[in-house]
Amino acid sequence: MKEKFAGVFADVLRLSSEEIAADPKRLETEKWDSLQHMNLVAAIEQSFGIELSFDEIVEMQSFEKSWAIVEPKITQTVS
Amino acid sequence: MKLQGANIIITGGASGLGLEMGRTLAAEGALIGVLDRDEAALARLSDTLDGAQGVACDVTDPEQVEQKFDLLAGQMGKIHALINNAGLLFSAPLLSVGTGGLLAHPVDAWQKTRAVNLDAVFYTTRVAAQHMVRSRTRGVIVNISSVAASGNAGQSAYSAAKAGVEALVVTWAKELGPWGIRVAGVAPGYTDAPSTSAAVPESQLQQIASETAVRRLGKPCEIGAAVRFVLENDFVTGTTIRVDGGLRV
Numbered sequence: 363m364k365e366k367f368a369g370v371f372a373d374v375l376r377l378s379s380e381e382i383a384a385d386p387k388r389l390e391t392e393k394w395d396s397l398q399h400m401n402l403v404a405a406i407e408q409s410f411g412i413e414l415s416f417d418e419i420v421e422m423q424s425f426e427k428s429w430a431i432v433e434p435k436i437t438q439t440v441s
Numbered sequence: 442m443k444l445q446g447a448n449i450i451i452t453g454g455a456s457g458l459g460l461e462m463g464r465t466l467a468a469e470g471a472l473i474g475v476l477d478r479d480e481a482a483l484a485r486l487s488d489t490l491d492g493a494q495g496v497a498c499d500v501t502d503p504e505q506v507e508q509k510f511d512l513l514a515g516q517m518g519k520i521h522a523l524i525n526n527a528g529l530l531f532s533a534p535l536l537s538v539g540t541g542g543l544l545a546h547p548v549d550a551w552q553k554t555r556a557v558n559l560d561a562v563f564y565t566t567r568v569a570a571q572h573m574v575r576s577r578t579r580g581v582i583v584n585i586s587s588v589a590a591s592g593n594a595g596q597s598a599y600s601a602a603k604a605g606v607e608a609l610v611v612t613w614a615k616e617l618g619p620w621g622i623r624v625a626g627v628a629p630g631y632t633d634a635p636s637t638s639a640a641v642p643e644s645q646l647q648q649i650a651s652e653t654a655v656r657r658l659g660k661p662c663e664i665g666a667a668v669r670f671v672l673e674n675d676f677v678t679g680t681t682i683r684v685d686g687g688l689r690v
Contacts, residue, residue, distance in 0.1 A: 400619035416575045 445470035453527030455482035465665030500561035558602035579621035614679030630685025654687025
C-alpha cells in the first residue's frame with residue numbers, strides 16, 4: 363500500500379522515486395504548492411476511498427507524515 | 442447535493458429574486474438563511490419564507506460579512522451552499538449630453554455598483570469557503586450573474602461587475618474543486634421582478650421582451666429552478682448558465 367501511496371505522490375507532484383524516498387517536505391518542495399497540495403489530497407482520497415479531515419490535511423507536511431496519517435485510514439477501510 | 446436538510450445561505454434573500462430562490466429551495470426541504478441589509482424585509486421573513494433565519498448585513502463590508510456569516514452559521518450549523526444573489530442594478534451611460542454639456546458616469550455610482558455586485562461576492566465566498574473547507578463540506582457556491590455580463594450599453598458598472606462574477610466562477614471552481622466544492626453561476630435575463638422595474642423603464646422592458654426569443658420577461662420561479670438545478674447536479678461546476686428566454690441568441 364505504501365508503494366501505491368508513493369505512486370500517487372509521485373504522479374501528482376511529478377517527483378521521481380528517488381525524490382519520494384528522500385521524504386520530501388512540503389515547504390521545501392517547489393512543486394508542492396497549496397494548489398498541488400489539494401490535488402494531492404483529492405488524489406489520495408480517491409485512490410484509497412478515504413476522507414481526510416481538515417486538520418489532517420494541514421498536518422500533511424511531508425511524505426512520511428502524510429503516510430502516517432493515511433495508513434491507519436486505509437487499514438480501517440480494508441478491515 | 443441533496444436539498445432535503447441542506448443549510449443554504451442566500452445574500453439579498455429577503456425579497457425579490459433571492460426570496461423566490463429561497464422559496465424554491467425550501468419547498469425541497471432546504472433550510473434557508475438570509476443575509477440582507479433590508480431590515481424591514483428581514484422582519485417579514487417569518488411570513489414570507491417559513492422557517493428561514495435572517496441576519497441584517499451589509500455585504501459590502503467585509504468585517505460585517507465575516508461576523509454575520511459566522512453568526513448565521515452558528516445558528517444553522519454546517520453550511521452546504523452559498524447563493525451570492527445580493528445585487529444592485531444601476532443604469533447610466535459612460536457619457537451623456539445634458540442641458541449643461543457632457544455628463545460623465547458618476548464615480549460614486551461605479552464604486553457602489555461594483556461593491557454590491559462584485560466585491561460582496563468575494564467577501565461572502567471567502568468566508569463561506571473557509572467554513573466548507575474546515576468542515577470538509579462538499580458544498581456549492583452559486584454566483585448570480587446577469588446577461589449584462591456580456592456588456593449592456595448603459596450599464597458600465599453592472600456589466601463589469603457581472604463579468605467579474607462569472608470569471609470568479611471559473612477561478613474558484615478550479616481552486617475549490619479538489620476540496621469537493623463546486624462553483625457555478627446563473628445569469629438571468631430580464632425578469633419580471635421589482636429590482637428590474639425599479640431600474641429599467643417600462644417602455645424599455647417591453648422592447649426587450651419583444652426582442653427575446655420567447656417574447657416575454659422571465660419569471661422569478663424560472664431563475665429559482667435554475668439555481669435548484671445547479672445545486673442538485675453534482676457535475677455542474679465552473680460554468681454560468683444563461684436563463685434569458687433566448688435574449689442573446
